[in-house]
Amino acid sequence: MLGLMQDRPLLISTMMEHAAHYHPDGEVITKAVEGGIHRTTYGEIIQRSGKLANALSRLNIKQGDCVSTLAWNTYRHMELYLAVPCMGSILNTVNPRLFPEQITYILNHSEAKFLFLDLSFVSSIEKLADSFPHVEHFIIMTDRAHMPETSLPNVLCYEDLIAPENDQYDWPELDENTAAGLCYTSGTTGDPKGALYSHRSTVLHSYSTCTKDSLGISNADTVMPIVPMFHVNAWGIPYAALMTGSKLVLPGADMTGENFFNLIKDEGCTIALGVPTIWLALLQHVATLEEQDLSGLPIESFIIGGSAAAPSLIEKIEETFGANVLHAWGMTESSPLGSVNRLMAKHAHLSEAEKLVLKTKQGRPPFGVEMKIVDDDGHELARDGVAFGRLLIRGPWVAKAYFKQPELKILDENGYFDTGDVSTLDADGYMTIVDRSKDVIKSGGEWISSIDLENVALGHDQVAEAAVIGIAHPKWQERPLLLILPIAGETPTKESILDYLEGKIAKWWTPDDVVFISEMPHTATGKIQKRDLREMFKDFKFKE
Ligand code: ADP
Numbered sequence: 001m002l003g004l005m006q007d008r009p010l011l012i013s014t015m016m017e018h019a020a021h022y023h024p025d026g027e028v029i030t031k032a033v034e035g036g037i038h039r040t041t042y043g044e045i046i047q048r049s050g051k052l053a054n055a056l057s058r059l060n061i062k063q064g065d066c067v068s069t070l071a072w073n074t075y076r077h078m079e080l081y082l083a084v085p086c087m088g089s090i091l092n093t094v095n096p097r098l099f100p101e102q103i104t105y106i107l108n109h110s111e112a113k114f115l116f117l118d119l120s121f122v123s124s125i126e127k128l129a130d131s132f133p134h135v136e137h138f139i140i141m142t143d144r145a146h147m148p149e150t151s152l153p154n155v156l157c158y159e160d161l162i163a164p165e166n167d168q169y170d171w172p173e174l175d176e177n178t179a180a181g182l183c184y185t186s187g188t189t190g191d192p193k194g195a196l197y198s199h200r201s202t203v204l205h206s207y208s209t210c211t212k213d214s215l216g217i218s219n220a221d222t223v224m225p226i227v228p229m230f231h232v233n234a235w236g237i238p239y240a241a242l243m244t245g246s247k248l249v250l251p252g253a254d255m256t257g258e259n260f261f262n263l264i265k266d267e268g269c270t271i272a273l274g275v276p277t278i279w280l281a282l283l284q285h286v287a288t289l290e291e292q293d294l295s296g297l298p299i300e301s302f303i304i305g306g307s308a309a310a311p312s313l314i315e316k317i318e319e320t321f322g323a324n325v326l327h328a329w330g331m332t333e334s335s336p337l338g339s340v341n342r343l344m345a346k347h348a349h350l351s352e353a354e355k356l357v358l359k360t361k362q363g364r365p366p367f368g369v370e371m372k373i374v375d376d377d378g379h380e381l382a383r384d385g386v387a388f389g390r391l392l393i394r395g396p397w398v399a400k401a402y403f404k405q406p407e408l409k410i411l412d413e414n415g416y417f418d419t420g421d422v423s424t425l426d427a428d429g430y431m432t433i434v435d436r437s438k439d440v441i442k443s444g445g446e447w448i449s450s451i452d453l454e455n456v457a458l459g460h461d462q463v464a465e466a467a468v469i470g471i472a473h474p475k476w477q478e479r480p481l482l483l484i485l486p487i488a489g490e491t492p493t494k495e496s497i498l499d500y501l502e503g504k505i506a507k508w509w510t511p512d513d514v515v516f517i518s519e520m521p522h523t524a525t526g527k528i529q530k531r532d533l534r535e536m537f538k539d540f541k542f543k544e
Contacts, residue, residue, distance in 0.1 A: 009173065009174065009175065009176035009199070009200075010176045010199060010200045010203035010204065011086070011173070011174055011176055011199045011203065012082065012085050012086050012180055012199050012202055012203065012239065013086040013171040013172075013174075014203075015203065015206065015239060015242050015243045016046055016049070016082050016086060016171070016242065017171075018243065019042045019043075019046065019242050019243070019245060020042070020043060020046045022245065023042055023219065023244075023245025024041060024042055024043025024046070025041050025042075025043065026041060026042040026219075026241075026245035026246065026247060026248075027039065027040075027041055027247045027248070028040050028041060028042060028045055028075050028078060028247075028248045028250065029247070029248070029249045029250065029263075029267055030073070030074045030075045030250040030252055031250070031251050031252035031253075031254050031259055031263065032074065032252055033072060033074060033118050033119050033120065033141070033142070033252050033253045034119070034142060034143075034146050038074075038075060040075050042242060042245065045075055045078055045079055045082070046082065047167035048079050048162060048167065049079045049082040049083040049086070049169075050083070050165075050166070050167040050168055050169040051162040051163075051165035051166065051167050052079050052080070052083040052161075052162050052165075053083040053086070053087050053169040053171075054165040054166055054169055055161045055162050055165050056083065056084070056087065056089070056114070057087070058165075059114070059136075059137060061087065061089055061113065061114070062089070063087065063088030063089060063172075063174075063178075064088065064089065064090065064179070065089045065090070065113050065114075066089065066090045066091075066092050066110045066111055066112045066113065066182065067080065067084045067089055067090065067091055067092065067112060067113070067114045067115075067116065068092040068093075068094050068106070068107055068110060068112035068114070068115050068116070068135075069091065069092070069093050069094065069115075069116045069117070069229075069230070070094050070096045070103075070115065070116075070117040070118065070121045070125065070230070071093070071096075071116060071117060071118045071121075071141055071229065071230065072118050072120070072228065072229070072230075072250075072251075072252050072253045073225060073226075073228060073229045073234060073250035073251055073252060074118070074141070074250055074252055075250065076116075076141045076158060077141070077229050077250075078229075078238055078248075078250070080116055081229070081233075081238050081239070082242075083169075085180035085181060085199065085202075086171045087169075087171070087172070088172055088174050088178060090110075090179045090180065090181065090182050090196070091180065091181050091182070092106070092110045092112055092181070092182040092183075092184075092194075093181070093182075093183060093229060093230045093231075093233065094106050094107070094184070094230060095184075095186065095228070095230045095231060095524045095525065096120075096121050096124075096230065097524035097525075098186065098192070098524045100124070100127070100128055102186075102191075102192055102524075103128065104128055104131045104132065105191055105192060106184050106192055106194075107132045107134070107135065108131075108132065108133070108134065109184075109191075109192075109194065109403070109404065110182055110194065110403070111134045112132075112134060112135055113134060113135065113136050113137070114135065114136065114137050114139060115132065115135045115137070115138050115139070116139045116141055116158070117138065117139070117140060117141065118140075118141050118142075118253065119140065119141070119142050119146065119148065120253050122140060122148055122150055122152065125138070125152065126150060126151050126152055129151075129152055129153060136154060137154045137155075137156055138152040138153070138154060138155045138156070139155075139156045139157075139158055139161060140152075140155060140156070140157055140158060141158045142157065142158060142159070143157065143158070143159040143160075144157055144159060144160055174199060176198065176199050176200040176203075177198045177199070177200055178198060178199055179196050179197070179198055180197050180198055180199045180201075180202050181196075181197040181202065181233055182194050182195070182196050182197070182403060183195050183197070183231075183232050183233065183332050184332070185331075185332045185333070186523050186524050186525050193402040193403075193405065193408075194402055194403030194404070194405075195332045195333050195335075195399045195402070195403070196399075196402075196403045197233070197335060197397075200396070201335060201396060201397040202233075202236070202239055202335070202397075203239075204368065204396050204397055205236050205239075205335045205337060205397040206236060206239045206240045206242075206243050207243070208337065208366045208367070208368050208397075209235075209236050209237070209240040209337055210240050210243060210244055211366065211367075213340070213342050213364075213366060214337065214340045214342075214366045215240070215271065215273075215301075215303060215326070215328075215337075215340060216271075216301070217237070217240050217241065217244055217246055217271060218244055218246060219244050219245045219246055220246070220270075221244070221246040221247070221270045221271050222246065222247040222248075222249060222267055222268050222269045222270050222271070222298075223237060223240075223241050223246050223247070223248055223249065223269070223270070223271045223272075223273075224248075224249040224250075224251065224260075224263055224264065224267070224269045224271070224272040224273070225237035225238070225248075225250070225272075225273050225274075226251055226255075226260055226272060226273060226274035226278050227273050227274050227275065227278075227305075227306070229250075231306075231525050232330070232331075232332050232335065232336040233335070234273075235273055235303075235305070235328075235330070235336055235337065236335060236336070236337065237273060247267070247268075249263050249267045249269055251263060255278075255281075256281065256285070257281035257282045257283070257284050257285030257286070258285045260272070260278065260281070260282045260285070261282060261285050261286060261289075264297060264299055265297060268297075268298045269298070269299055270298055270299060270300045270301070271299075271300065271301045271302075271303065272299065272301075272302055272303070273302075273303040273304075273305075274303075274304070274306075275304070275305065275306035275307060275525065275526040275527070276304055276306070276307055276308070276309055276310070276313055276526075277522065277526045278526070279302065279304060279313060279317055280313070280464070280465075283316060283317070283320065286320055292320070294320055294321050294322070295321065295322030296322075297321060297322075297323075299321050299323045300323055300324060301323060301324050301325075301326050302317050302321070302323055302324070302325050302326070303325075303326045303328055303340075304325055304326070304327055304328065305327065305328035305329055305330060305336075306525060306526060306527060307526075307527045307528070308360075308362075308433060308451045308454070308455060309325065309327045309360065310360075310454065310455040310458040310459070311356050311357075311359075311360045311455060311459065312455075312458045312459040313325075313458065314327070314356060314359055314360065315356060325359060326340055326341055326342060326363070327340075327341040327359055327360065327361065327362055327363055328340045328341065328362070328363055329362035329363060329431065329433060331419060333398060333399040333410075333417060333419075334369070334393060334395075334397060334398045334399070334417075334419075335397040335398070337366065337369075337397075338365060338369050338371070338393055338398075338419075339362050339363035339364055339365045339366075339369070339371070339431050340363045340364070340366065341358070341359055341361055341362065341363030341364070341430070342363070342364070343355060343358060343359070344428060358430065360432075360455065361426075361430040361431065361432045362423075362430075362431050362432060362433050363430060363431065364428065364429040364430055364431070365393075365429060365431070368395045368396060368397065369393055369394075369395040369397075369398070370393065370394050370395055370416075371391065371392070371393050371425065371429070371431060372391075372392050372416070372425070373387065373388065373389040373390065373391055373392070373423055373424065373425055374389050374390050374392055375389045375390075376389075376390075378412065383425040383426060383427055383429070384424075384426065384427065385424050385425070385426030385427070385430070385432070386424060387424060388422055388423060388424045388434045388447075389422065389423070390418055390419075390420075390421075390422060390437065391418075391419045391421045391422065391423040391431065391433075392412065392416035392417065392418055392419065393416065393417055393419060394411075394414075394415045394416045394417060398417050399417060400415075400417075420436060420437055420438070421433050421434075421435070421436055421437065422434045422435050422436070422437050422440055422447075433451060434447070434449040434451065434452070435447075435449050435450050435451055439451075439469075439470075439530055440470075441468065441469075441470035441478050441479070441480050442470065442477050442478050443470075443473075443476045443477060443478055443479055443480070443508070444475075444476045444477065444508075445477075446508075448468075448470075448480055448509050450467070450468035450469070450470075450480070450530075452505070452509075453466075453468045453480060453482065453501075453505060453509060453511065454466045454467060454468055456500075456501055456504045456505055457482060457484065457497065457500075457501065459500070459504075460492065460496070460497060460500045461487075462486050462487055462490035462491075462492035462496075463484055463485075463486060463487065463492065463497070464485045464486060464487045464488070464520075465484075465485040465520045465528065466482065466483070466484055466485075467482075467483045467520065467528045467530065467533055468480045468481065468482050468483070468511065469481055469483065469530055469533050469534050469537060471512070471537065471540055471541075471542060473512075473542065479511075479512040479542060480509065480510075480511045480512065481511060481512065481513050481514075481515065481537060481540060481542075482497065482511035482513070482514045482515070483514075483515050483516075483517050483520075483533060483537075484497060484514060484515070484516050484517070485516075485517055485518070485519070485520045486516060492516070494513075494514040497514050498510065498511075498514065512542045513542055513543070515537075515540075521533060521536075
């Protein structure tokens with residue numbers, strides 16, 4: 001027998017309508033790409049989204065068509081986040097930091113008809129425009145006064161485009177499984193692959209994000225996603241903020257520690273989110289300030305994900321801001337939130353040092369994400385915090401296939417997706433990433449976690465960034481090489497680094513060598529680019 005409850009579809013337009021009724025005055029603040037601070041509200045953004053939808057209709061957009069963006073976190077990007085999916089079209093946010101060939105690949109694969117781009121990307125896209133045969137219009141996200149001279153064909157100015165339009169749009173009642181957003185993974189191996197989110201997955205992910213055991217976003221919060229809106233929908237924050245009406249602070253194109261700090265202080269942010277390198281920039285800026293005790297600021301939570309948050313980073317942020325660091329894990333294929341680290345009631349009595357050990361784990365899955373670890377034969381491993389294996393997940397906001405690649409079977413027979421991460425799970429469900437499966441160092445039949453080694457090395461006070469890669473070894477198969485980017489002006493020695501590691505790691509994990517480098521390569525999403533490091537050190541030989 002079926003239940004007798006209403007079957008209302010889970011649509012982004014319903015979140016928008018809710019916001020229009022219940023928190024139209026909720027503020028949205030942007031560090032504008034053109035300069036200065038721009039202030040608006042959800043109510044105005046929704047009206048402008050109506051205008052944008054009417055303008056896109058005039059340009060003959062159809063349901064299922066793709067609209068791509070190359071854009072920073074701004075109110076205009078937010079308008080695209082609403083108008084495009086709510087019309088039944090697909091918003092494809094493209095990471096401008098990708099290589100030109102990858103951007104070309106994505107725009108051709110998504111067959112985007114419209115490309116909305118920020119001023120910062122006009123000159124680089126001019127060089128590529130000929131390779132986007134599907135793009136009918138290039139829309140520069142600015143006003144008439146800031147329109148640049150450009151060789152882009154069929155170019156339009158965003159503000160001119162929407163200005164003549166009516167702000168009312170009759171949002172269609174779509175099937176909740178209609179595609180809404182398309183994000184491509186950075187493609188650390190092979191071509192980028194597209195995760196195609198639906199309205200249903202987006203709404204469920206937003207509900208989950210707002211729960212207190214997850215990111216706990218509420219109307220009373222001021223949230224600043226520093227994680228870009230071109231990276232997995234800024235971890236879903238724009239939609240979660242819209243749902244709750246929390247004040248939203250968008251840092252624009254100014255990716256400096258100074259901008260992050262000023263926005264935290266001036267706008268009273270309570271939650272800020274980003275990858276570890278963002279927080280390094282923030283801490284470097286704080287080090288230049290006269291006032292070092294910032295515990296009076298209202299910031300409550302720093303959410304760190306995308307790559308592992310080292311204990312030294314967690315400790316430093318908590319100490320500096322008197323705030324809580326929540327370590328989170330996820331991936332493009334999981335919308336992205338897969339786990340969040342909140343301590344449980346039973347951890348209240350733990351010492352600060354014990355809490356720090358726990359906080360370094362990647363956290364527990366929220367309801368909705370099922371997780372397990374398996375060995376190479378697919379057998380489930382113990383949830384004892386010790387056994388480690390391939391991390392598999394399933395849930396209503398996890399991908400079941402890649403966009404236009406139906407031949408690629410990405411789920412096992414039970415519907416689980418292999419994350420490519422190697423993890424442990426403990427009895428409470430705290431998941432710890434040991435490594436990405438391709439980064440783990442295989443030494444003498446045992447595994448060494450590059451992340452664990454890096455986390456320890458980062459505690460050395462002269463180390464800015466640390467990366468461990470495996471180097472082929474005649475006897476052990478692979479041995480770890482530790483690469484260190486020192487803090488500017490510091491000159492640590494190999495001996496001081498190895499002395500520091502001693503006693504903090506198993507002896508056989510000790511790197512066979514330490515090399516100092518002057519620049520650390522990063523991926524388009526701010527992670528250490530180990531593929532480049534492996535390439536740079538492919539001929540490296542340990543001294544006998
Ligand atoms: P991209 O490779 O495009 O950046 P994703 O953003 O999808 O792709 O990256 C997901 C991967 O990032 C995860 O599979 C995991 O390896 C890594 N990752 C994400 N969060 C964490 C974390 N908190 N700790 C360690 N690794 C993480």
